[in-house]
Amino acid sequence: MKYKFLILSLLICIFDVNAFELPEYEAKYNFESEEISITGIRKFKKNQNDYEISFNGSNLLASLSFTSKFNNNNNIVLPKTYDIKIRPKFLKRDQSVVFNQKKGLIDSIGHSSWEVSYSESSKIFDPLNVQIMIRMFIKEGLDEFDLAIVDMERGRPKNYTYRLKENEKCIVASKEYNCFILERSRKDSDRVVKYYLAEELEYMFVKIIDSSPKKTNKLELIEILSFG
Secondary structure (H helix, E strand, O other): OHHHHHHHHHHHHOOOOOOOOOOOEEEEEEEEOOOOEEEEEEEEEEEOOEEEEEEEEEOOOOEEEEEEEEEEEOOEEEEEEEEEEEEOHHHOOOEEEEEEOOOOEEEEEEOOOEEEEOOHHHOEEOOOOHHHHHHHHHHOOOOEEEEEEEOOOOOOEEEEEEEEEEEEEEEEOOEEEEEEEEEEEOOOOOOEEEEEEEHHHOOEEEEEEEEOOOOEEEEEEEEEEEEO
């Protein structure tokens, strides 16, 4: 496993300087789980070296908000903050995570409060900004790689393996795309996440299906509002 991470680090270092320049977008997505179904707006925007991915959705009963802010350091995502806000309040799922680069700490307050130490070389991502690394790797032609995502409950990183499985035609608003299907798994876990990335949209996510024996969550693209 350590050799896989070494190879991955070397690949990151030799990426083309423009690999991080994925286009901005704004799109309508539907999030569906056993508990809730919400349609909202997902955005990826940037201002020089500042980047942000967000999803904001609501219905008559609840609202969801997820926001990730980060920088680009030598074509590697450098996390800054990750915020979750869920209403109604009685669900108690609000959480804010801060990546303090200078102190080498990750702090969380809210639903789960913790503090852990880390270093920039650890290459830890949050659940949203890791998707930028995924898109970059697929764009560069990798068909298998590992990435570490911060554990929102305890703070320690969880390592996941991503494998490219196949290609499939995806239909969004009557338009057909060539989707790369990527599967994420973790040792000793029954949870599997499938990502459908549209080649014609710079590997933007068309669908994400998060499955485990107990539940399944799905995020699906409904309409592209702006791209590029």
